[in-house]
Each structure stands twice: as C-alpha cells, then as structure tokens.
Amino acid sequence: MARRTRRRFLAAAALSSLAGCVGQDTAGDSTEPPPSTESTDPTPRPQAVPTADERLPLPMEPARLREQARSGGPPKDGIPSIDEPAFVDAEAADFIDPGDPVFGVARDGTAKAYPQKILAHHEIVNDELAGTNVAVTYCPLTGTVQGFERGQTTFGVSGRLLNANLVMYDRATETWWPQMLATAIPGPWNESPQIRSLREFRLVWTTWERWREHRPATRVLSTESGHARNYQRDPYGSYNPRRGYYESDSLLFPPLHESDRFPRKTVVMGARTPDGAVAFLKDALATRRVMTGTLGTDPALAVYDPHLDTGYVYLNPAQHAYEADGDEVVGPDGTTHAPGALPLEEIHTFDAMWFAWAGYYPNTNVYG
Known part of the structure; x- marks a missing residue:
C-alpha cells in the first residue's frame, strides 16, 4: 500500500466553501454568549467531568492560552454536537466506502465506528460506551480525534480555536477544554476553572475496510443525526493536492509556534x-x-x-x-x-x- 506524507480524505468541496469550525480569522465577540451567562464569580466551580490524577503539560500559562484563543467563525454551538447519536449495523452502513476514514473504538465487547465524513460536520458526539458516558471529538483543522469521559454532562463546540485546534466546553461548568491539550483553561464563561486534565481513551484512525475486518460486529454512527447535513460532502477539501485544506500546506489560523522541520500537515x-x-x-x-x-x-x-x-x-x-x-x-x-x-x-x-x-x-x- 502506498504510503503518504499527508492524510488523505474523501470529499468533493473547494476551499472557498469551507464550513464547520472555519470562519473569519477575528477575535470578535460572535462566539460570546449574552452577558448574563458570563461568570464574574472568582470562586472555582465544582469539577463536573471526570479528570485524570495528573495534569498534562501546557505550552504556556492557562491565562495566556486564553488570550491566544480566537473566533473560528461560527458562534457557540454554531457547530452542533450530536447529543443523541444513532447507530446502525455494519451491513446497513451503505453510506461509507471501503477507503473512507473512520474512528474506531472497542471496549468490553462493544465496538463502534464514527465516520470522519459525519464528524467533519459536528466535531463532537456525546455518546455512551460500555456503560460509560463519553465524548468522541474531532478537529478537522488539526487532524486529531480524541475520546474523553464526560460524566453526567455533555461537551459542546465553543466556537473558539487555539493553535487552530477545537476548543470544547462542558455544559455543566462552561469550562474551556482545548481538545489536544485535554486540559482546562479559563474562558469568558468560567474565569476560574480547576486546571485539570480529562480522562482520555484511544480511538483508532483507520479506514472502514480495515475496521470492519478487525471488528465485524461493529456498530456505525448513523447519518440520522437530527441535523440536515450532506454527509457525502466534506466541507474542508478533496483528494486533489491543489484543492482543499487537508492536502495544501496553507493554514487558515496560525499555530502557537512555527516549525519548518517537516511539511505542516505531515x-x-x-x-x-x-x-x-x-x-x-x-x-x-x-x-x-x-x-x-x-x-x-x-x-x-x-x-x-x-x-x-x-x-x-x-x-x-x-x-x-x-x-x-x-x-x-x-x-x-x-x-x-x-x-x-x-x-x-x-x-x-x-x-x-x-x-x-x-x-x-x-x-x-x-x-x-
């Protein structure tokens, strides 16, 4: 099988029609909630989601990270999470081609696959896995898929980006959680969160053909998401190396640190x-x-x-x-x-x- 330096995805949209977390590169107030929802209470709120025993590293102080966050375009929850996911058997998943990317997970006899073409439109799926409430999260701009335990709350898309990466928030405390860092930082809706890291679990980025062979009894996230979306159209790009976000070397939002050691999207x-x-x-x-x-x-x-x-x-x-x-x-x-x-x-x-x-x-x- 031919190797590749940059991730390839199936889709058929030009860069000019990008949607999802892509928007104007501004620090405007479009992602802020009405003033009445902002917290001015300096007292830390109780932690509402399960957190790890140790904190993961941060590239700078949490307050400085908050300053680096910027609008991705859509407002808070403008990219809607899937909060009541439906699943189908592998045999009924006729909307996936063999080479389509999926994010697979297996735990305690339960196997699930989350098609990339669906997650590109929603970025977060609040789900349940073998009796544990979880969030499956995907950032198209950084090519990262992460799984987290979520306790009794759910995660949503804040509308902000940090390092071009999805900034989630939990709906119990409205704490900001940059996806890759998996660690809380202050935000306008919770100024004094506990700086803790989430409990993570592994999702495997692979193809539908590979995952189905590995886990033939897998269930697949359905296109019946409760939202009107064309899941056959990825808003971020295509196979063509001269079109689309994934295959180009250009960025829509600046990283926190530049490195030219390798092509950006290696x-x-x-x-x-x-x-x-x-x-x-x-x-x-x-x-x-x-x-x-x-x-x-x-x-x-x-x-x-x-x-x-x-x-x-x-x-x-x-x-x-x-x-x-x-x-x-x-x-x-x-x-x-x-x-x-x-x-x-x-x-x-x-x-x-x-x-x-x-x-x-x-x-x-x-x-x-």
Missing part, C-alpha cells in the same frame, strides 16, 4: 505525559515498524500496526529490544505480541498534523 503519532512529549512520523513508523525514542527522559518504543494503519507508543525504561516479525512484534524473550498489546506501559497516542503538535509541544522529541 502526520505524526504523538504521545505526551506530565513529563514531556514525543512524536514519530507516521510514514517512517509504517516503514520501519519499530522505532525508539525518548519521552521526557524516559526511553520510549513506537510500534506500527499494519492491520489498522496506526501506531502505539510505550514507555520502555529497561530499553528491552523488540523487533517486527510480519504483523507481530517479538520481545526480548522471543514471545510474539500484537502491536497494541506489548507488556509495557502504553501511553495514550493519537494522529496529529505536525504543525499542531509542534504548536502545542514545541519542545517535543520527534523521530522520523
């Missing part, structure tokens, strides 16, 4: 902990199958999964030697493992465009 597999960040170029990982690096000061190991066209990052403090053997990975004792099941500490890993990863994590280690 896809990396990124991982971060409170101790630092690391990224592996996805094409390089697909070619080499196993790569080593350092996350903070800790040795890290990245492995490629050819079945799903994805990668996993592990901490490898003892620097044990692992080698690719066909579709599996062989450990130092000769035992074979699936790429996603090594006996090491797995670190949450996700696809991202290089400009966005470098913007949030300018001191990241990167290997390719």
